Amino acid sequence: MPEYKIPTVVLIGRTNVGKSTLFNRMLEKPKALVSDIPGTTRDRNEGECVWRGKTIRIVDTGGLDVDKKDEIERNTIIQAQHAMKQADLILFVLDAKIGPLPQEHTMAIQLNKSKAPVIVVANKAETHAERSGVQSPQWFLHGLNAPIAVSAKRGSGVGDLLDLIFDELKRVGKPPIETQQIEATHIAVIGKPNVGKSTLLNSLLGEERFITSSIAHTTREPNDTLISKGEKNYIFIDTAGMRKSAKVKKAGGLESAAVKRNENTIRFADVTLLVVDATEPIGTQEKTLAGILKDSGSGVIIIINKWDLIPDKTTTTMNRYREYISASLPFVEWAPVIFTSAITSQRVKTIYDEIDTVQKNRQRWLTEKEIDEFLRRAIAEHKPTRGIGTFPPKVLGMKQVAIEPPTFDLIIKAKRTDMLSTSYVRFLINQMHKVFNLRGTPIRMNVRIAKSTAV
Numbered sequence: 001m002p003e004y005k006i007p008t009v010v011l012i013g014r015t016n017v018g019k020s021t022l023f024n025r026m027l028e029k030p031k032a033l034v035s036d037i038p039g040t041t042r043d044r045n046e047g048e049c050v051w052r053g054k055t056i057r058i059v060d061t062g063g064l065d066v067d068k069k070d071e072i073e074r075n076t077i078i079q080a081q082h083a084m085k086q087a088d089l090i091l092f093v094l095d096a097k098i099g100p101l102p103q104e105h106t107m108a109i110q111l112n113k114s115k116a117p118v119i120v121v122a123n124k125a126e127t128h129a130e131r132s133g134v135q136s137p138q139w140f141l142h143g144l145n146a147p148i149a150v151s152a153k154r155g156s157g158v159g160d161l162l163d164l165i166f167d168e169l170k171r172v173g174k175p176p177i178e179t180q181q182i183e184a185t186h187i188a189v190i191g192k193p194n195v196g197k198s199t200l201l202n203s204l205l206g207e208e209r210f211i212t213s214s215i216a217h218t219t220r221e222p223n224d225t226l227i228s229k230g231e232k233n234y235i236f237i238d239t240a241g242m243r244k245s246a247k248v249k250k251a252g253g254l255e256s257a258a259v260k261r262n263e264n265t266i267r268f269a270d271v272t273l274l275v276v277d278a279t280e281p282i283g284t285q286e287k288t289l290a291g292i293l294k295d296s297g298s299g300v301i302i303i304i305n306k307w308d309l310i311p312d313k314t315t316t317t318m319n320r321y322r323e324y325i326s327a328s329l330p331f332v333e334w335a336p337v338i339f340t341s342a343i344t345s346q347r348v349k350t351i352y353d354e355i356d357t358v359q360k361n362r363q364r365w366l367t368e369k370e371i372d373e374f375l376r377r378a379i380a381e382h383k384p385t386r387g388i389g390t391f392p393p394k395v396l397g398m399k400q401v402a403i404e405p406p407t408f409d410l411i412i413k414a415k416r417t418d419m420l421s422t423s424y425v426r427f428l429i430n431q432m433h434k435v436f437n438l439r440g441t442p443i444r445m446n447v448r449i450a451k452s453t454a455v
Contacts, residue, residue: 006048007174008057009165010083010116013093014103015063018123022093022152023047023060026162046225051162054176056169059083087116088174089165096125096134096149100141108141117168120147121161126154184226184233185359188265188298191275192285196305200275200342201225201236204351229352237265266292270404271299271358271440273351274332278306278321278339282328290331297405299358299440300335301351308341334433336440358440362404366436371398371408378431384412387421395420396450406432407444417447 011019027047045060061083084090092111094100100108111118120141122134131149133139139147148164150157166176189197205227226235266272272293276286293300302325310317318339326333336354340347366374375398386392393414400408410428412420429443 006055006057006177007088007169008059008086009049009089009091009169010059010061010087011091011093012061012084012107013063014101014107017063017093017095018152019063019093020045020060022091022121022123022150022158023058025152025155025158026058049162051166051176054166054178056165056176059087084114084116087114088172089169090114090116090118091121091165092118092144093121093123094147096122096130099133099138105141108144112143117172118144119161119164119168120144122147122149123152125149125157126151131157184235185355186235186237186268186270187355188237188269188272189275190266190272190289191277192283192289195275195277196342197275200273200303200305200340200348203342203345203348204236232356234352234355237269263292266298267296269296269298270362271301271355272296273301273303274335275303275305276325278304279309282325287329287331290329294331294442297442297444299362299405300332300442301354301358301440302329302332302335302337303351304337304339305342307339308344308346334430334439334442354440361438361441362406364406364436364438364441365403366400366406368399370436371400374432374435375428378428381431382424382427385421385424387418388416389414389419392421392424393419401446402444405442405444406438407446409446409448411448411450413450415449417449420447 011023013019023045026049028049047058049056049058090111092107094104108120120139122130122139125131125134134147134149148157148161150161152158169175189201191197205225226233228234274286274289274293276282304321304325321339322337325337329335336358338347338351338354340351342348375395379395384392384395393412396411396413398408398410400406410420410425414420425445425447429445432438432443
């Protein structure tokens with residue numbers, strides 16, 4: 001976040017030295033996925049670390065010792081190198097139980113050429129012998145200072161490490177900033193694997209920030225990136241592609257954990273971009289995602305990506321596709337649809353304006369006069385219909401009780417809330433979207449029984 005002059009500390013090292021565990025410990029929350037599987041971390045993963053009332057940015061990176069045998073591993077190295085170039089300080093993380101390996105000696109020679117200062121961290125130092133052992137000659141790596149011993153798993157030594165980091169940043173003229181609340185719109189980017197989510201994000205951000213490849217499941221965990229446009233701040237969260245639940249269970253725990261985190265990410269996002277591949281039919285996975293979004297409270301924008309690959313387009317092609325989307329994803333028929341090409345950046349920049357509109361609609365607070373007039377006209381057009389019971393209940397009024405998303409209490413004269421049909425509640429919600437142009441935001445409506453009629 002250069003706009004706020006937050007100093008950046010980048011964690012590097014080979015696979016399985018505990019970088020992500022240390023990252024989580026410094027952030028004091030389990031933001032990065034942790035496992036014994038080499039290569040779990042692929043993209044850069046960023047977060048803010050608050051220590052003694054001041055803030056720094058921590059960046060976790062993938063292992064630098066991968067074989068570069070495929071596109072993903074090559075891109076993992078590229079992402080780590082990008083992070084190192086932007087670092088104000090580098091943490092070179094090693095495994096205290098194993099000691100420096102030959103490839104780490106090679107890394108140390110390269111780090112000596114870095115413009116940013118380097119702190120060597122010996123992680124997994126759980127015992128006294130392991131902590132004291134890092135002072136032996138083998139740990140002095142080509143001019144780098146002696147390592148500081150920590151146990152990210154237990155938390156021991158991490159406070160001392162943060163003190164050292166803060167002192168070093170101050171020494172080089174990049175002091176941590178006073179903790180502040182940054183107002184930003186949080187945007188989750190979801191979709192089934194290989195629809196172009198990461199490529200779309202790279203186009204939105206204007207840099208190769210996220211790993212992209214033709215291999216499905218390139219992204220395993222939500223990653224945050226904050227950018228500013230004028231006075232507005234946006235935090236984009238790339239998420240792992242979701243597959244059918246049976247395939248997820250078959251794939252094992254790591255992917256299942258990623259999908260669970262994606263669902264949580266959606267529920268905390270202000271706006272979610274549901275990315276759809278224009279060259280493939282809408283399937284069960286998109287419908288499942290739409291169902292999750294319907295109940296999440298997040299605003300929704302549907303991104304039809306790879307639109308440049310649709311042949312023989314005419315002026316009516318978009319309208320026909322919108323009708324197809326509406327019929328296939330009725331849960332989110334109130335969501336705007338944008339046709340993009342992440343590769344050519346076609347219409348990508350218009351997404352920002354739509355995000356602003358959807359977030360504004362999520363925060364819309366209607367006046368009592370607007371609500372009363374709306375309800376009067378809605379009832380005149382379509383009288384309440386009954387659920388259970390012999391007669392439909394009388395609708396006495398409606399009031400707004402919350403925003404993000406707009407939430408309303410519908411007051412009825414009845415003994416039970418299910419005496420009003422759910423289809424009539426849906427009718428009122430659909431009418432509100434049309435009358436007040438609340439595109440992109442869900443509307444919640446709670447049926448309440450008037451106190452005088454409650455039993």
